[in-house]
Amino acid sequence: xxxxxxxxxxxxxxxxxxxxxxxxxxxxxxxxxxxxxxxxxxxxxxxxxxxxxxxxxxxxxxxxxxxxxxxxxxxxxxxxxxxxxxxxxxxxxxxxxxxxxxxxxxxxxxxxxxxxxxxxxxxxxxxxxxxxxxxxxxxxxxxxxxxxxxxxxxxxxxxxxxxxxxxxxxxxxxxxxxxxxxxxxxxxxxxxxxxxxxxxxxxxxxxxxxxxxxxxxxxxxx
Numbered sequence: 001x002x003x004x005x006x007x008x009x010x011x012x013x014x015x016x017x018x019x020x021x022x023x024x025x026x027x028x029x030x031x032x033x034x035x036x037x038x039x040x041x042x043x044x045x046x047x048x049x050x051x052x053x054x055x056x057x058x059x060x061x062x063x064x065x066x067x068x069x070x071x072x073x074x075x076x077x078x079x080x081x082x083x084x085x086x087x088x089x090x091x092x093x094x095x096x097x098x099x100x101x102x103x104x105x106x107x108x109x110x111x112x113x114x115x116x117x118x119x120x121x122x123x124x125x126x127x128x129x130x131x132x133x134x135x136x137x138x139x140x141x142x143x144x145x146x147x148x149x150x151x152x153x154x155x156x157x158x159x160x161x162x163x164x165x166x167x168x169x170x171x172x173x174x175x176x177x178x179x180x181x182x183x184x185x186x187x188x189x190x191x192x193x194x195x196x197x198x199x200x201x202x203x204x205x206x207x208x209x210x211x212x213x214x215x216x217x218x219x220x221x222x
Contacts, residue, residue, distance in 0.1 A: 009051075012047075012051060013051050013061070015041060015043075016037065016041055016043070016048060016051055016052065016058065017058070017061055017062055017065055019037055019040035019041040020037050020040075020058055020059070020062045021062060021065075021066075021109075021113070022040055023036045023037055023040050024062065024112075024113045024116060025109040025112050025113060028116045028119055028120075029059070029113070029116040029117055029119070029120045030116070030119050030120050030123055030124070032055070033055065034048065034054070034055045034058075037055070037058065056127065056130065056131050059131060060131050060134050060135060062113075063117070063131070063135060063139075064135055064136075064139040066110055066113065067135075067139050067140060067141055067142060068139055070102070070106055070110065070142055071142050071145075072098065072099075072102055072142045072145065072146065073142070073145050075098050075102070076095065076098065076145065076146065076149055077149075079091060079094050079095055079098060080149060080153060083153070085156070085157060085160050085161060086161075088157040088161060088219075088221075089216050089221055091153075092212050092215050092216055092219075093209070093212045095150075095212075096208040096209065096211050096212035096215075097205075097208065097209075097212075099146075099180065099204075099208055100204040100205045100207075100208040100209075102142075103183070103184065103187060103204045103208075104204055104205075108187070108188045108191045108192060111184050111187065111188040112188060112192075114184065115184070115185060115188060118181075143177065143180070147173055147177070150173060150176065151169060151173060154169045154172060154173075154219065155169055157219070158219065163219050163220045163221070164220045165218055165219045165220050166217075166218055166220065167218045171218075172215060172218050172219070175214070175215075175218070176211065176215065179207075179211050179214070180211075183202065183204060183207040183208065183211070186201070186202030186207070187202050187203075187204050187207075189202065190202040190203075
């Protein structure tokens with residue numbers, strides 16, 4: 001028999017991950033089972049398990065793909081590298097504008113998977129921890145890099161501009177992450193449900209603009 005080449009194997013793996021992606025946008029990850037993925041691909045049970053040992057092995061690759069396709073490293077670095085300490089408020093606004101644009105580009109399907117992943121972390125923390133440990137550093141959530149860069153930048157401007165923040169850098173970072181998740185959830189809900197009380201609300205651009213102003217205020221700016 002002819003030897004199966006690497007491209008063939010990679011294409012099959014891609015098809016399986018594509019199917020997992022579609023399944024995970026339609027139902028919570030907490031209720032997804034391997035049979036769902038098999039049915040979505042149309043492949044045999046044996047073929048799927050030839051590529052993936054179990055569901056968590058497949059979910060790891062799905063998470064890696066999503067994280068790699070939605071990296072913000074270059075965009076964030078471009079803002080920070082051009083940043084003028086005297087215009088730090090503008091830099092904060094630019095970062096929040098970038099996050100807003102990134103969320104809109106990402107779309108609600110990936111946000112749904114992210115929210116479903118949070119549900120899995122709440123219900124099965126040990127399982128999620130095992131999956132996370134198998135993800136290389138360069139394939140981790142874009143938020144990890146955001147936190148690292150923001151910590152360094154906030155400490156720098158506080159020091160160089162002699163700012164008197166009303167909260168610690170750690171508290172400000174935690175506020176940013178919690179706010180990010182809140183905006184993400186509100187955006188997904190308002191985009192997914194035709195409910196009057198959600199109509200035209202939770203627009204990322206507006207919400208991230210509010211976040212920028214909150215950050216500036218906590219750093220002691222006006």
